C-alpha cells in the first residue's frame with residue numbers, strides 16, 4: 102500500500118507581508134499588473150492567467166494533497182471539465198455509473214458532442230474494470246470515492262495499478278473527504294479533483310473547484326487549458342475559500358463526530374431500512390475505507406422503510422436540516438437524490454446506480470449534536486406513525 106502521511110497544516114501566506122507586516126495575506130483583487138519596463142514582464146500580468154491570491158490557495162491545496170501544483174477553478178464542474186481537456190476525440194474515459202449527477206451529465210453531453218468517448222461502469226468490482234479496460238483501452242479512469250450518494254468506496258491503489266497497466270491517467274474526485282481524510286496521489290492517482298464549494302470552503306457561500314496533479318507537466322498542461330478556456334477562479338473567491346480551508350481540520354472533526362452518532366441512531370431505528378455510512382462496520386466497504394481513508398467524513402445516506410410516502414413525513418417538520426442540494430457546509434442539509442442532485446440521470450440510470458425513491462442523503466453539519474439527534478428522532482417517529490404495521494416486518498415480508 103502506497104499510503105503515506107502528508108502535511109495537514111499549511112501556513113498559506115500567514116506572516117509573509119513585508120510591506121506592512123499584515124498577519125493575514127493581502128487579497129490582490131487587481132485584474133492586471135504592470136510591466137516593470139518594456140519587455141520586463143513580472144510574475145503576474147493578468148488575473149485570468151495568474152493571480153497571487155489564487156496561487157496561495159492553489160499551493161495550499163496542492164501541499165495538502167502532496168501534488169506538484171494545482172489549478173483553482175471557478176466551480177467544481179469547471180475543474181471536472183478542465184481535466185477532460187486532456188482527452189482527444191478518440192480517447193475513452195471510464196467513469197463510475199454512480200458518480201455525481203453533474204459529472205454524469207457533463208461526461209455524457211461532452212461525449213455526445215464528440216469531445217471524447219465515455220463508458221460508465223460499476224466500480225465495486227476492480228476485476229470487471231480491468232476487463233472493460235482490455236476492451237476499451239481507456240486514456241483516463243475517473244473515480245469518485247466515496248461515491249455520491251451511496252458512499253461506496255473504491256480501492257484507489259488497485260485502480261491506479263489497472264489504470265497504469267493500460268497507460269491511462271487515474272483521476273480521483275476527492276470532494277467528499279478532502280485531503281485531510283484521503284490523499285489519492287499517495288495511493289497512486291495522477292490527478293485529484295475537488296469541488297471546493299463543499300468542505301474546503303465549508304460555509305456554503307463560494308462556488309469553486311481545484312485540480313491537483315502529480316507531475317509538473319500535468320500541472321502545466323492543466324494551467325494552460327485553464328487560462329485558454331477561462332476556468333480560473335476570482336481572487337475574492339480564492340481568498341474566501343482560503344479562509345475556509347484554514348479551519349478545515351477543526352470542522353471535519355466535528356462533522357464526523359456528529360455523523361457517526363447519527364449513523365448509529367439511524368442504524369438501530371425501525372423506520373430505516375438501510376444506512377450507508379462507511380464508518381459503520383455494517384457498510385460493505387468499511388474495511389477498505391479504514392485502510393485508505395483517515396476518517397469517514399460527514400455524509401450519510403439512508404433509505405426510509407415504507408417507501409416514497411415516508412419521505413414527505415420525515416422531511417416535514419425538520420428544524421435542523423434544510424432541504425437543499427450541496428454538502429460540506431457548517432449547516433446540516435438533507436437531500437432527496439432522485440429528484441434533486443441526481444435528477445439529471447434517467448430513472449433507469451438512477452435505479453442502476455441504486456438511487457431509489459426512498460433514499461435520503463444527509464450532509465451533517467457542525468451544530469450541537471443533541472439538537473441534530475433530536476431532529477432526526479422526531480422525523481423517524483413521524484415515519485413510524487405513518488406506517489401502522491411494524492416496519493421491519495413489512496419490509497422483510
Ligand SMILES: Cc1ncc(COP(=O)(O)O)c(C=O)c1O
Pocket residue numbers: 176177178179181201203204245249274276277295296297298308309310427
Ligand atoms: C463529488 C462532486 N464533484 C463535483 C461537483 C461539482 O461541483 P460544483 O457544484 O462546485 O460545480 C459536485 C457538486 O455537488 C460533487 O458533489
